[in-house]
Amino acid sequence: MTQRKFGIARVHGRSMEPTLHEGDRLLVLYGARPRCGRLAVVRLPNDAAGIPRPLAVKRLTRRDPEGGDGWWVERDNPREGLDSWTVGAIPAAGIRARVLLRVPDRFHFPVPARLR
Amino acid sequence: MTAPGMFVGVPKNANRRDHQMFKRLFAAPVQVSAHCDLPCGIYDPAQAKIEAESVKACMVKAAASGDADFKARALSIKEERSDLVKHHLWVLWTDYFKPPHFEKYPQLNTLFNEATKLAGAGGTKSSWDVGVADQLLAKIDEIAVVFWETKKAA
Numbered sequence: 001m002t003q004r005k006f007g008i009a010r011v012h013g014r015s016m017e018p019t020l021h022e023g024d025r026l027l028v029l030y031g032a033r034p035r036c037g038r039l040a041v042v043r044l045p046n047d048a049a050g051i052p053r054p055l056a057v058k059r060l061t062r063r064d065p066e067g068g069d070g071w072w073v074e075r076d077n078p079r080e081g082l083d084s085w086t087v088g089a090i091p092a093a094g095i096r097a098r099v100l101l102r103v104p105d106r107f108h109f110p111v112p113a114r115l116r
Numbered sequence: 117m118t119a120p121g122m123f124v125g126v127p128k129n130a131n132r133r134d135h136q137m138f139k140r141l142f143a144a145p146v147q148v149s150a151h152c153d154l155p156c157g158i159y160d161p162a163q164a165k166i167e168a169e170s171v172k173a174c175m176v177k178a179a180a181s182g183d184a185d186f187k188a189r190a191l192s193i194k195e196e197r198s199d200l201v202k203h204h205l206w207v208l209w210t211d212y213f214k215p216p217h218f219e220k221y222p223q224l225n226t227l228f229n230e231a232t233k234l235a236g237a238g239g240t241k242s243s244w245d246v247g248v249a250d251q252l253l254a255k256i257d258e259i260a261v262v263f264w265e266t267k268k269a270a
Contacts, residue, residue, distance in 0.1 A: 007143035016150040030143055041148050054149040061189075065181045078196055081150060085170040085177075085193050 004031040007097060009041055009057065015081020016057055025103040026057065032098035034071060036060055039099035042073055042090050044082065056082075057099060064089035071095055159212040161260040164204035164231075167197045168256055171240045172249035179244070198241040201252065202232045208263065221262050231255040 011024040019039070020026070028041055040060050044053040058073035061084075065072060070089040075081040084090065171194050178190035209228040218224050233239055234252040 005143040006141055008145040009148040010145065011150055012147050013150040020150060026148070041146075055146055057148040057150050062186070065177060065183060065186050075150070077150075079200065082166070083170075085173050085190075085197070086166060088173070 004029060006030075008103070009055075009097070009099075011057060013081065015075040015077050015083075016059075017077045017080075019059075019076045020057065020102065027100045027103055028097035029100055030097040034060055034092075034095045035098060036062065040071075040073070040095050041097040041099065042071075043094040043096060044090065045087050045094070053082075053087075055096065058083060058090075060095070159208060159263075161204075161208060161256055161263050164201050164208070165253065165256050165260070167200040167204065168235070168240075168249065168252050171197050171201065171235075172246060172253065175240075175244050175246050175249055195241050198235045198239070201235040201240075201256075205232050205235070205256070205259070208259070212263070213266070217262075217266050221266075224259075224262060227255065227259050227262070231259060 007028045007030055009026045009028050011020045011022060011026065013022065016039070026039075030041075034040055038060060039057055042056055042058050044056050046052050059076060060071045061074045062072045064070040066089065068089060068091070070091040072084045072089050074085070075083040174190040174194035174197070178187045178194075181187060181190075205228060209224075209232075213224060231252065234248060234255055235241065240249050240252055
């Protein structure tokens, strides 16, 4: 298993609204075991032209319905974005980190000012 | 704007030992996309196509699954995204295309009418026939051809 590491991820885009908004910062744990129903940082498969898609944040809604070791991911915003209903299940290796929490706006990560 | 997946920043004045500790516990900050494939607010028939492809995926995946919950989810996603196909097509029809386009391409109104019908209650919204989804995708492709011709002319 990947070494566990904390990380900060900054949200770009609207596909996870109303849960997450543009510019939100998330505390994530790389290498953490995926949990059904929780948000995760995932690597979406390459597009039809073979161009890699960016790292994304999605909700894990179920295991791969075809019985693989992967996960079915969905967008929270029903109106916008990509998810497994377009790109299919994400292989287990594509689930990079578990989202632990959204960093409240008043904290400036990676290091709060008072700890510098 | 920082490119997706790129480095965003590290603490500037941590001393070396703290910094090693920090690196052991923390990965470099990244940007995660919660985005579609396309920039927002830009006209492009690809938006309708992406949703139409997921409508087709709903049909294919539901047919292959024996799980009642998954089938129910596929049904609701299929209806929702059929409506989204209509929405994206309507935006093109009413906001992008201008009267001169309809003069030059007299088939446009009929194409939009047929495409939105294929995504409607008589089309992919109620049907589980992958053939209907393929007809819808083909119709969107026809609209896309006209769209890109008008873009080139502009």
